[in-house]
Amino acid sequence: MKLIAVIKKEYREIVKKKSFIISTILTPLIMAAFMFLPVMLMKMSKGEKTIQVADYSGFIYEKMMQNEKTQSSENKIPGKQKGDFNRDYFDKNTRAEGSKLKFNKIATAGLAAEELLKLNIQAIRAKKIDGFLLIPTTIKKDRKLFYYSGNISDFETNRYIQAAIRTVVSRQILIEKQINPEIVNEATRDIEFETIKVKKEGTAKSSAGIEYMMSLFMLAILFSILMGYGQLIMRGVLEEKNSRIIEILISSTDTQHIFYGKIIGIGLAGLTQVAIWFLFGMALVGKFSMGLDSGILNFLTLEIGMYFIIFFLLGFFMYAILFSIVGAAVNTDQEAQQFAAPISYLLIIPFVMGIMVTQSPNSSVAVISSFIPLFTPTLMFMRITVSPPPLLQILSAIFMSLVFISFLAWLGAKIFRVGILMYGKKPSLGEILRWIRYK
Amino acid sequence: MNEQALVLKDLVKDFDGKRAVDRISFTARKGEILGLLGPNGAGKTTTIRMIMNIIAPDQGTIEILGRPFSEKMKNNIGYLPEERGLYRKMKIMDVLIFLGELKGLQADTIRERSRRLLQQFDLNSYEQKKVEELSKGMAQKLQIIVTILHEPELLILDEPFSGLDPLNIELVTRILLEKKKEGVSIILSTHLMEYAEKIVDSLVMINQGRKVLDGKLTEIKAQYGKKFIRIEYEGNSAFMSGLDYVKGWKDHGREMEIELIDLADKNRLLKELSARVSLNAFQLTEPSLQHIFIRKVNEGVPA
DSSP: OHHHHHHHHHHHHHHTSHHHHHHHHHHHHHHHHHHHHHHHHHHHHTSOEEEEEEESSSSHHHHHHHHHHTSOTTOBOOSOOTTOHHHHHHHHHHOOOSOBEEEEEOOOTTOOHHHHHHHHHHHHHTTSOSEEEEEOTTHHHHOOOEEEESOTTOHHHHHHHHHHHHHHHHHHHHHHTTOOHHHHHHHTOOOOOOOEEEOSSSEEEOOHHHHHHHHHHHHHHHHHHHHHHHHHHHHHHHHHHHTTHHHHHHTTSOHHHHHHHHHHHHHHHHHHHHHHHHHHHHHHHHHSGGGSOHHHHHHSOHHHHHHHHHHHHHHHHHHHHHHHHHHHHOSSHHHHHHHHHHHHHHHHHHHHHHHHHHHOTTSHHHHHHTTSTTTHHHHHHHHHHHSOOOHHHHHHHHHHHHHHHHHHHHHHHHHHHHHTTOOSSOOOHHHHHHHTTOO | OOOEEEEEEEEEEEETTEEEEEEEEEEEETTOEEEEEOOTTSSHHHHHHHHTTSSOOSEEEEEETTEEOOGGGGGGEEEEOSSOOOOTTSBHHHHHHHHHHHTTOOHHHHHHHHHHHHHHTTOGGGTTSBGGGSOHHHHHHHHHHHHHTTOOSEEEEESTTTTOOHHHHHHHHHHHHHHHHTTOEEEEEESOHHHHHHHOSEEEEEETTEEEEEEEHHHHHHHHTTOEEEEEEESOOGGGGGOTTEEEEEEOSSEEEEEESSGGGHHHHHHHHHHHSEEEEEEEEOOOHHHHHHHHHHHTOOO
16 A cells, blocks of 8 residues: 555656656657658648759750650659659659659850859849759760759759759660660660568568658657656655655655655656557547658557557666666765766667667677667667567567566665665765665 | 553664764653753764664664564654655645555545644645745644654654744644643654753663663752752853852853852852842752753763
8 A cells, every 4th residue: 555655656746747748748749740741841842843944955855844744744743654764763762742843944045154054043042943954065975964952952853853864865875876766765764663661461661761760769769768767766766865755754664665666656657658649649640641651650550559668668667776776875966967877878878779770670789789688678679660570589588678677676675775875975886786785 | 551662772883883872772651752862963863763763773672662663563653854854846735645645544534634733733724835835944844744644652753843943842842742641652852952851751861872861850850959050140250260169050141050069158159149240030950951961971971
């Protein structure tokens, strides 16, 4: 009963905190922004781009337009159609929807390139046009053209223009060499590049970029909540120690009740928060699935959600115990920060390794480190999101973590019991370890 | 039934090779107020922490209400630690409910009792306020409420008067006497001997970890007899050091306790005093606890 009283108090104290309420609301909003933003940005930024073309070569613009005409008159880029390599290329690599590029040819007769350039740069600055494409007469020989724009980091547009013109030039060269047009068509056909994710059951089309981002995003959430709650627990314990409430608590109940009650109570608060996010995420995905990138949809499965909760809990208990030991052992916030630093490294290491794991989830380093209990919560979860390891591996890592947590809890309760009543000087690590042997 | 509320036998505690508590033994009877007296650093708090099982003694035994310490017993003891603090961000009622539940009470019982006690301590309008909004004195009173909320049989109070103004010292004293009437045993640790003197039934004096004196207050005082003279005066007392028949004195400014080598010299002293200062009172009295303590410490004899 007393254990429940401690759990209840710790739970309520956290849940009523402003920071809890704010982060509970804010995180899903950031999450939503992260999920919808790429699609929305593409739509917004590519609403319609007007690009002026000064074609000194005399053939590029017309040939490009011939290719375009087979499509809608609006130059809608995606909308895949066999034979139109540009669209295919574009579709595969960017999954953009509704992007429009509008090419306007401007008269070049009797005008020097310098003069045209000056005029168009002014137009770009005035935002009358989005870009200016200067195709020199020497394009066939030099294979070089110039593109001026306020936004040159729009790789999608850059690649589109580059690819389209490369093809036009190649075809022109081949045709001038009297190659059979059919062979020319054959030779310059686009190569489809389709990425397919191998899942435990079946395969799903997915874009590698978004998958990678989602994995890292989940890792970041995991990292920040483990860190956040760890710090919260540490400060709570330190407050009880410094305000000496701990003496009242100890004179009322067993220290183990205080220690476990605290960790369980705060753990439940954390679980509440994650559950809210989880439900929010499900609702979001359910309601707005059409607005979402299919890569994200494929990623955010129920399974991933379950694993997230499991590994959140494992990580939570490990780090909660470690941070509460620190809180009990030290006397001031400064000392707490000093001792907490190495624990933070224990979290940062797998965070950094997590980035590597997303790239090569089955490398031996990734596999082995995902079995180190302190790293399991982050790294095993990473492996699952990127390329699910065999179930046996997952289960044994979970089991090992549970054993480790039991050991840590036993150890923690002992150190907590002694440390929480030690005032005065900063303890050394050796002293803290000696506390384990106190009765 | 066992008549002892608390029995300590040969308690020893060392900290880093320094002996904080050195073979302290004493017994507190049920239903009495026992004063654990001594200057700061004498070992009072260490002794109390051992009684509360917060730290383990290196040697010796402790029996509470006739039994060795047990987890179950905690619901029967009210403990006010020396250093105070409560969850600053929590509301008063929430603090009381949490700490009450830790003592095994039901939330409804706690609410009911808390309202009564808050009223009694003049804190009833603060029920929904946060602890950090209370003044120091109010927080102190709240802490005393926490200590007695579960109606324990034994109260252990470490410096209960510190931080209280005279009005609240009155209030706390009254509450303690009420509790005593209800049959509650009280251990009261304090360095403020003049307050202790007014309410304790028996006392244990400790200095530098050792017991120097213990017994019933009335008996101890009787031992010293009415050999002291208490005066109230106005004027300059510098002449006192020139009086060779005075053994010692303690000057409080407007009050003085004087001990004579031979009480027969009291008229001589009165004459001297009347000539030197304006005298408002002159009476034979028992020595104050403070005086007894200083005597005992100077004698250097462990009792």
